[in-house]
Amino acid sequence: MASSSKASVEAMKQAKKEDNYLPNYWRKNFYKFLVPVDDLTKTAITKVVHDTWREDLVGKGLDANDLALLGHRRLEVIEVHRVENPVVFGRYQKAKNDLLDKTIALNEPSRRIVSIHDSSNGDPNTTSLLADFLKRDLCPEINECYVLHGTKTDRIGALSENGLRTKNANPNAMFGKGIYTTDSSTKADQYADECKLSGPPCMRCLQDVCDCNFTKFDSVLGEHKLRFREFVTYDEDKIYPEYIITYKRRK
Numbered sequence: 001m002a003s004s005s006k007a008s009v010e011a012m013k014q015a016k017k018e019d020n021y022l023p024n025y026w027r028k029n030f031y032k033f034l035v036p037v038d039d040l041t042k043t044a045i046t047k048v049v050h051d052t053w054r055e056d057l058v059g060k061g062l063d064a065n066d067l068a069l070l071g072h073r074r075l076e077v078i079e080v081h082r083v084e085n086p087v088v089f090g091r092y093q094k095a096k097n098d099l100l101d102k103t104i105a106l107n108e109p110s111r112r113i114v115s116i117h118d119s120s121n122g123d124p125n126t127t128s129l130l131a132d133f134l135k136r137d138l139c140p141e142i143n144e145c146y147v148l149h150g151t152k153t154d155r156i157g158a159l160s161e162n163g164l165r166t167k168n169a170n171p172n173a174m175f176g177k178g179i180y181t182t183d184s185s186t187k188a189d190q191y192a193d194e195c196k197l198s199g200p201p202c203m204r205c206l207q208d209v210c211d212c213n214f215t216k217f218d219s220v221l222g223e224h225k226l227r228f229r230e231f232v233t234y235d236e237d238k239i240y241p242e243y244i245i246t247y248k249r250r251k
Contacts, residue, residue, distance in 0.1 A: 008109040008141050012100050015139040019094040023137055026084045033160045034081040034244060044131035045243060046077040049185045051129050052148075057186050057227055072249035075185060081244045088163040088240065095237035099142050109141035113221065124183035124231065147181035147231050148188035149241065159241055166236045175220045178232040179239055187228035189249075 022028065027035050037045070055073050103110055113123055122128070127135065127145040138144045151159060164179045182188050202210045220232045233239050 005108045012104050012141045016097055016100050021093050033085045035084050037080045037082050042080045045080050048129050052125050052185045054186045074250050075247045076250045078246045083160045083241050091237040092240040103142055110143050126183040149181045150188040164239055175232045178234040181231045182228055184228045
């Protein structure tokens with residue numbers, strides 16, 4: 001066990017980059033933030049959208065009542081763009097480095113999603129089903145992963161320029177005012193669900209409202225009794241919208 005923890009700590013040290021680091025697969029044409037991906041990347045991302053789609057759950061849940069009227073049975077991916085925004089990604093990289101430093105100081109990796117009680121599904125399907133070449137920069141020791149977030153077409157410009165912003169989040173959403181993501185393309189085609197928190201819970205008492213004055217969790221996984229898993233983060237710098245997937249609903 002000690003050997004495994006030591007290896008994980010070394011992996012986290014290797015995962016640290018300069019705050020101004022940019023992925024080497026970016027085209028780095030910063031005159032435009034949205035860059036069309038190559039055919040291999042589009043095929044891999046399209047496969048994840050299809051593999052995480054559940055036709056039987058379309059229109060199910062309070063968030064999806066209107067979707068049932070559309071009668072669509074699948075999603076057709078039209079195009080995929082990568083968001084290459086050095087300023088927003090720089091904030092993400094700094095937040096990642098800070099989280100790595102905090103985890104390294106504990107001398108052990110973050111508890112993996114697969115080991116959390118009742119989380120039998122393990123890592124997000126959007127990560128486990130994704131082609132390996134797209135996961136090369138991920139750091140599983142801090143649960144860095146790929147997930148999906150649904151939004152409207154007219155918000156893509158602001159999203160690519162500013163990233164995902166908590167100021168636009170719904171304070172009355174299920175797990176409080178945060179950025180909601182999922183590992184299901186069916187859920188990403190909807191909004192969020194019920195049974196609310198006011199924000200991230202306390203690491204000591206596990207309550208969202210308390211007097212412990214103790215550290216809060218960085219994120220929340222909503223799973224119990226829900227049709228879909230939702231991953232919620234409350235710090236906008238800890239999430240980066242790397243790919244924009246444009247699709248159409250098909251019957």
